[in-house]
Amino acid sequence: MIQHLVDGILVGSILSLGAIGLTMAMHMLRFANFSHAELLSIGAYCALVFDGVFKAVYTPLGDVIGPLSLTWALSLAIVISMAITGGSAILIDRLVFARVRAKGGELSMVFASFGVAMIIRNVLGLTFGLKVQLYSQDIVFAMVLSRDPFLLVKPDQIFSLVAALIIMFAFHLVLSRTTFGYSLRAVAENPQLAQVSGINLNRMITLIWIIGGGLAAAAGVFYGLTNQINPVLGRDLLLPIFAATIVGGIGSIYGAALGGFLVGIASNLALLILPSGYSPAMPFLIILAVLIIRPTGLFGEERQ
Amino acid sequence: MIGLISYLIFFTTVAAILSIAVLGLNLQWGNSGLFNGGVVAFFGAGAYGTLILGGTAQSAHLGGFELFYPLALIGGMMCAGLMAWVVGKLTIRLRHDYLAIATFGVAVAFENLMRNAEGLSGGAQGLRGFERPLHAWLGDGFTYNAIFLVFVLILLIATYRFLELLIRSPYGRLLRAIREDETAAQSLGKDPAKIRLASLIIGSVIMGLSGGLYATFYAFISPQDILPILTFQIWAMLIVGGAGNNKGAVAGAFLIWAAWTASGWGLSRFAPLEMQLYTGSIQFILIGLVIVGMLLWRPQGLFPEKLVISQSGRAKHVKNRE
Numbered sequence: 001m002i003q004h005l006v007d008g009i010l011v012g013s014i015l016s017l018g019a020i021g022l023t024m025a026m027h028m029l030r031f032a033n034f035s036h037a038e039l040l041s042i043g044a045y046c047a048l049v050f051d052g053v054f055k056a057v058y059t060p061l062g063d064v065i066g067p068l069s070l071t072w073a074l075s076l077a078i079v080i081s082m083a084i085t086g087g088s089a090i091l092i093d094r095l096v097f098a099r100v101r102a103k104g105g106e107l108s109m110v111f112a113s114f115g116v117a118m119i120i121r122n123v124l125g126l127t128f129g130l131k132v133q134l135y136s137q138d139i140v141f142a143m144v145l146s147r148d149p150f151l152l153v154k155p156d157q158i159f160s161l162v163a164a165l166i167i168m169f170a171f172h173l174v175l176s177r178t179t180f181g182y183s184l185r186a187v188a189e190n191p192q193l194a195q196v197s198g199i200n201l202n203r204m205i206t207l208i209w210i211i212g213g214g215l216a217a218a219a220g221v222f223y224g225l226t227n228q229i230n231p232v233l234g235r236d237l238l239l240p241i242f243a244a245t246i247v248g249g250i251g252s253i254y255g256a257a258l259g260g261f262l263v264g265i266a267s268n269l270a271l272l273i274l275p276s277g278y279s280p281a282m283p284f285l286i287i288l289a290v291l292i293i294r295p296t297g298l299f300g301e302e303r304q
Numbered sequence: 305m306i307g308l309i310s311y312l313i314f315f316t317t318v319a320a321i322l323s324i325a326v327l328g329l330n331l332q333w334g335n336s337g338l339f340n341g342g343v344v345a346f347f348g349a350g351a352y353g354t355l356i357l358g359g360t361a362q363s364a365h366l367g368g369f370e371l372f373y374p375l376a377l378i379g380g381m382m383c384a385g386l387m388a389w390v391v392g393k394l395t396i397r398l399r400h401d402y403l404a405i406a407t408f409g410v411a412v413a414f415e416n417l418m419r420n421a422e423g424l425s426g427g428a429q430g431l432r433g434f435e436r437p438l439h440a441w442l443g444d445g446f447t448y449n450a451i452f453l454v455f456v457l458i459l460l461i462a463t464y465r466f467l468e469l470l471i472r473s474p475y476g477r478l479l480r481a482i483r484e485d486e487t488a489a490q491s492l493g494k495d496p497a498k499i500r501l502a503s504l505i506i507g508s509v510i511m512g513l514s515g516g517l518y519a520t521f522y523a524f525i526s527p528q529d530i531l532p533i534l535t536f537q538i539w540a541m542l543i544v545g546g547a548g549n550n551k552g553a554v555a556g557a558f559l560i561w562a563a564w565t566a567s568g569w570g571l572s573r574f575a576p577l578e579m580q581l582y583t584g585s586i587q588f589i590l591i592g593l594v595i596v597g598m599l600l601w602r603p604q605g606l607f608p609e610k611l612v613i614s615q616s617g618r619a620k621h622v623k624n625r626e
Contacts, residue, residue, distance in 0.1 A: 100600065111595060278420055285413070
């Protein structure tokens with residue numbers, strides 16, 4: 001029970017990072033972006049590449065940090081990966097979404113995002129192979145946090161959770177303390193009115209992709225660090241991330257953060273009663289439950 | 305020669321079965337602006353429903369109702385419709401993202417359930433024990449397949465005619481009116497949610513028919529047949545054909561299915577041995593490029609919808625009838 005709860009919180013932090021970017025893009029550009037989860041894959045593989053590069057360039061970077069399997073090289077690679085993934089998100093927007101958007105039609109955007117997701121996923125598969133990869137071949141033993149109730153946690157998991165919380169807190173500070181944060185919230189609330197007040201909409205769209213891509217990259221690396229990396233990583237996390245945005249209410253950044261944790265915890269607790277084979281279907285049950293009980297989610301507003 | 309003809313029969317049968325699903329999607333997306341991200345779930349519901357209802361008794365999983373075949377097929381279609389009703393009821397009043405996400409989710413959940421619930425669906429091994437109808441009289445060979453093709457083509461034409469009638473009827477006009485301007489339709493006292501829900505259900509029932517026929521053709525269905533790629537293929541067919549146009553939808557289905565099988569054959573034949581594992585990835589990239597490319601450069605499809613102006617075009621006709 002307590003083990004499932006803790007595992008749920010750890011997975012939840014990864015889902016939250018993914019859901020924050022997704023909900024922002026969905027709210028501002030008015031479409032369900034099915035390619036968002038592929039940014040997690042891009043981030044995970046990008047970090048894998050730069051991890052290797054840094055280790056090759058300067059060997060001491062290959063040393064692990066404390067009890068973690070995380071190396072100095074990988075922690076640098078995370079930062080680079082966040083930047084590159086944010087850049088890729090902008091590139092995808094310029095190449096595909098912006099052009100489809102210009103032609104109008106929110107539904108075309110959704111279709112396009114499915115197409116983009118397929119292309120990214122399979123290009124990653126072709127480039128890096130379909131096999132499972134790991135950041136570190138060393139076996140890191142889980143720590144026994146307590147014997148009764150029995151609780152096992154890997155150091156990497158704790159690192160991921162803490163890092164995810166720090167990133168989210170930093171983003172919260174940006175949102176609540178800076179002019180940029182105010183403009184972001186203004187655009188999310190009412191794009192037309194925000195433009196009238198002199199906010200450059202296109203610049204905000206670009207920034208949203210950078211932030212969304214960066215957060216997604218961090219989520220992807222943390223997932224790779226605590227589980228494994230493979231080309232279908234994004235596909236497997238897509239539905240849970242969508243569930244998190246719906247739980248939080250589409251468009252609500254804080255809702256998405258909370259939604260991620262709730263989906264993670266609920267999915268893990270469900271394993272107490274359901275066989276583990278059913279876990280990919282869990283997010284769908286959560287979506288159904290939210291739609292029945294409170295369609296607007298925790299913090300969503302009613303809007304057609 | 306006979307080999308070529310058998311292959312053509314096989315190809316046409318599968319393409320015609322998929323065309324039916326594309327027609328169902330065209331009603332939802334082309335005519336009503338509904339986004340169905342889980343075509344494969346409704347297709348699968350029809351397939352599993354038909355085989356479970358029409359199959360012989362099995363010890364390993366549910367089945368053995370041995371219903372008369374047309375009843376089993378209709379039962380499968382009703383399974384698909386029921387699923388669409390549940391999903392639609394919950395999401396159709398919300399903004400369109402919810403329907404997209406929920407239908408995508410239902411496809412993931414459905415595949416997952418069929419793969420795991422062995423008592424229901426036979427699990428990963430699939431559903432067995434279905435005898436193809438009239439199998440005792442027609443045997444298993446060439447004659448059977450030729451007659452089955454005729455049966456499928458009749459159902460394809462029937463579906464086509466039904467949809468053409470439907471979209472020309474007042475209901476069809478209403479659908480397009482809602483697609484173009486929901487508020488305007490609402491101001492005329494129409495209930496968009498109800499009309500959309502009906503369209504989602506009818507389209508899904510048609511997808512269920514397609515799935516039922518597919519399962520009948522192979523006398524077998526397994527989770528491998530209801531993977532998400534099928535949804536993308538069916539979309540690509542509609543996007544290439546031209547959303548809103550039923551003829552285009554069927555043409556798109558044949559075109560994309562031909563391209564898919566040809567690329568699969570070409571890759572398996574000419575790709576170097578070490579690349580064989582990746583031919584699937586290459587085909588998926590191609591389908592993705594087709595979808596994105598069409599949306600970028602020819603969103604109306606190869607055979608675009610002819611927009612009709614109902615009032616001026618039909619005013620005379622209506623007056624005469626009155």
